[in-house]
Amino acid sequence: MKSLLIAEKPSLMRQIKEVYTKHRNEIKDEIIFSALHGHILRLVEPREMTEDNLWDIHNLPFNPKDYGGWNYRVEDVKTYRNIKELMSGVDYIIHAGDADREGELLVREVLVYAKNKLPVKRYWLNSTTDKDILNALLNLRDDSEDFFENLYHEALIRQRLDYLFGMNATNAITNRAGMLVKSGRVKSAIVAMVVNRENEINNFVPSKHYTVNALLDDFDASNLAEFQTKEKAEDFAKSLDKVMVVTDFEKKEKKVYPPKLFKLSTLQAFMAKDGIEASMTLAILQELYEKGYVTYPRTGCEYLSESEDLSVILKTAKEGVMTDVPTQVDMPKGVKKFINQKEVDKEGHTALIVTSKRPTSLSGNHLKVYETIKRRCLMMFMPPAIFEETIVTLEVNDEEFTAKGLTAKDKGYFNFDIMNFPKEVHIPSLIIGQELNVMEYKPIPHEAKKPTRFTDATMIMALENPSKYLNDISLKSKELSVGTPATRAGILSQLTKKDKNGNVFLTREKNRKVYQFAPTKYAMDIVAKFGHLGLFKVDMTGEWENMLGDIRSGKLDANEALLKGEKDVQEMIEEIKKIPKSGMGKVICECPFCGGDILEGKKAYFCSNWKEKGCSIGIFKEFWGKPITKAEVKDLLTKGFIVKSFESKKGNPYKKALDYNKNERKVTARDGFI
Ligand SMILES: [Zn+2]
Missing domain, CATH: 1.10.460.10 (Topoisomerase I, domain 2)
Incomplete structure (x- = not known):
């Protein structure tokens, strides 16, 4: 049997082909390879379907189904013809779109357009290591499975x-x-x-209120009453006795488990705190993925599948880490929390993790992103942190004060995440009925936070x-x-x-x-x-x-x-x-002198406050016979200059910078050429 593999992009095709060539004898059927370059089809545009003026709101909404249906046009004719020709000589197709809804659509729309009748198998993979690629080739799925059908329809409707x-x-x-x-x-x-x-x-309107804290020998206790002024808070403090009675004392153990594995958005948010913007993180991930160092980047899943080999992750993740790390996968039972087959199936991907392939020469932001994923993977194998939480309730003059203590008994995974380790507050053991001396009552200001x-x-x-x-x-x-x-x-x-x-x-x-x-x-x-x-x-x-x-x-x-x-x-x-038409479009930009609107007149651009305030901007609609556009007016008034092309008397083109002189309020040509 002979098959045609259609990859979403050439880089993916090359990777698969390489593995195929290496392991040719293990793969039963012959595969010939082809690749798309993203979408090679596009939906037919409105202007290709109708001559109606669709900028007129009365002709809206426009829906292709009223004009012959949802049809495609071929954008990349060469690629399309090549694939169509290759299809005629094979027994089945291998769909190798990316493992997501867009990937499912990209290849399917081509097959639908080409009226394909051949069976379609799906190459579905979230990683790019040789071992995984081979595995995916040996275990091709059926593209008519409900999972792929639904994914295709989701993408199509999207x-x-x-x-x-x-x-x-x-x-x-x-x-x-x-x-x-x-x-x-x-x-x-x-x-x-x-x-x-x-x-x-x-x-935002700033607002402030006060509460009152009691400063005791070993810790502070707080009271819920709120006061609008500091004076009122002080009056309240003065009314209280200097001895408090313990009315309740509670101690309990609290476990804090390692954070979830990364999905794309949480990693982007994490890296953004380090100054790496979201699109940059994604671009870096894509490279790391294509090199086989991390799993599929565009994932919304935070879990691993039941079949995941955790020892592989642990082995890669602990590479080069100095702190004590577990040597066995099954060490903490908590690892189970990271596995959820249902979530993985729903998304079609696992969380973002490192693969068995270790990078050798990463630097800069690439290294930062990779190390961040690696550390998060490692935390999964660490035990939870164990804290002792103390809650004390105290009473004075029928007023209730409370205090919360927190001490770490075992730092657990925080050994890898020191930055997020919570602040400890020590409260000694107390007995109900015990009396404590108050050193001072202190008003505490609380300010509303500006968004x-x-x-x-x-x-x-x-x-x-x-x-x-x-x-x-x-x-x-x-x-x-x-x-x-x-x-x-x-x-x-x-x-x-x-x-x-x-x-x-x-x-x-x-x-x-x-x-x-x-x-x-x-x-x-x-x-x-x-x-x-x-x-x-x-x-x-x-x-x-x-x-x-x-x-x-x-x-x-x-x-x-x-x-x-x-x-x-x-x-x-x-x-x-229902909204009336407005002339928003007529305003070119804000007047830099008076904040009025810059508008287009017959011969010149002018400020809307020209009559009222005598505000003149002095920009004519022509300069040396060349029209000055609205966009150029905006640049002149905001940036201060534009570059424009002119021709000499002999017809030779040249460029000149035109400045807007704010003092004289007119446009002048700068000396020299550009
Ligand atoms: Zn003005």
């Missing part, structure tokens, strides 16, 4: 829903705003989260668990998420890039060690105007993601999900139609 949402939302909002506003299911939700946070920061901007770490975690940002409280009990581990980093970086009009939603700036997201004025303006719409809320995208998860687990029929999505889009358009 693709269609995002198409419907993105196209319809973008066109409808653009129609209402009078300027291009690119919208997407996950994108819009993120923009709104960042803007809302910025508003919380701007509207902070999202960082890479807090953003990734918020998207993973957005319950705090939901509007509909009834959704809070569900496990929702915004986007998937595989897509979040990419969407965040898209949001910080300019569209063709030079507009951008978010900025990402380094504050001390970490990056923070801040909204631009453009984003603030849009959310101020449209933020109340469902499309800017976390709820809908969270629910959709949930719906997609239900397709994957076989709980929901794909067509039903699509219908629900179409209905949501229809409702979204109706909602947007």
Whole structure:
């Protein structure tokens, strides 16, 4: 028998081929190899289906099913023809898309488009070590298994829903705003989260209150009463006697188990605290994965499968570690907590762990990421930390004071995680009825915490668990998420890039060690105007993601999900139609002199406060016969200069820098050429 393997990308194909060649005699059937380059097909775009003006909100929502259906166009003709030709000479196909929903779709859409009738086997692998690749080749699965069918349908519906949402939302909002506003299911939700946070920061009112602590010989005890001023807290303190009575004393043992293994988002959040941004962590992981050092990166699973060989992980993980480490896998019984076959099956991947292949020459951030995963793997084999927790209750003048003590009896896995070791507080043994002297009563100020901007770490975690940002409280009990581990980093970086009009939603700036997201004025303006719409809320995208998860687990029929999505889009358009049109698009940028709006006039650009405040900016719409665009006006006023192409009298092209002279309020050509 002869088969054709179709890999998602050439690098994966080469890896498999290498192992195949090495072990040719162990593999029964002959395999010929081919590779895609990501999606070689794309969905047909609206303008290819209709001449209707889809920027007119009355022609929305647009749905391909009303215009001939969901069809694809071949983007990469050469690759497609090559695969089609190879298909004609084999007995079956080996689907070697990445082991995730996008990977399932990538290869399947090609097979569907090519009207494939051959049986399809699935090469499904989460690691890239030679041993595992060989194992996957020897144990090809059937692509018609429910698991793959569901995964394919999940990906297919995801693709269609995002198409419907993105196209319809973008066109409808653009129609209402009078300027291009690119919208997407996950994108819009993120923009709104960042803007809302910025508003919380701007509207923050500092507030302070006081409580009173009793300072005893060995420890502090606290009281719950809150006072608005320090004076009132002091009055309260003065009213108390200087001797307290122990009314309750409790000691108990508390075990703290090692943290869960990493999934992509928790690792991204962890690395972000170290200044490595989410998309960078993912890129590094992808490299480590392709070299065979770690398991599949785009995972949302924190567990291992029952068949995992733990001794392999332990062997790699303890490499080069100086602290005492266990030598046997079965040492702490707690290791069992890290295994959960159900979770692994649901996700199709295990947690992120190290493989048996040890890297020899990693450095910089690659080393940091690898070592972080390795340490987390090692912690799994360590015993839990054992603490003694003490709770004391005291009474004075009918007022109750309490204190909590914490002492470590065994540091356990914290020997590897010293940074997170909790602060110890020692409280001596006390007897009920015992009297203690109070040295002093002290007012303790508590300040309301000012909200902070999202960082890479807090953003990734918020998207993973957005319950705090939901509007509909009834959704809070569900496990929702915004986007998937595989897509979040990419969407965040898209949001910080300019569209063709030079507009951008978010900025990402380094504050001390970490990056923070801040909204631009453009984003603030849009959310101020449209933020109340469902499309800017976390709820809908969270629910959709949930719906997609239900397709994957076989709980929901794909067509039903699509219908629900179409209905949501229809409702979204109706909602947007109710908003009157605004002239947001006419404002080019903020006036740097008076904060007014810079607008386009007949012959020149001008400030909206020109009449009222006499604010002149002096930018004509032409310079040396060349038109000055709106984007250039914005650059001139914000950056202070632009570079423009001109031609000499003889027709030779040259470039010149034009400066905006703030003192004279006019555009001048800089000396020399560029
Ligand atoms: Zn002005």
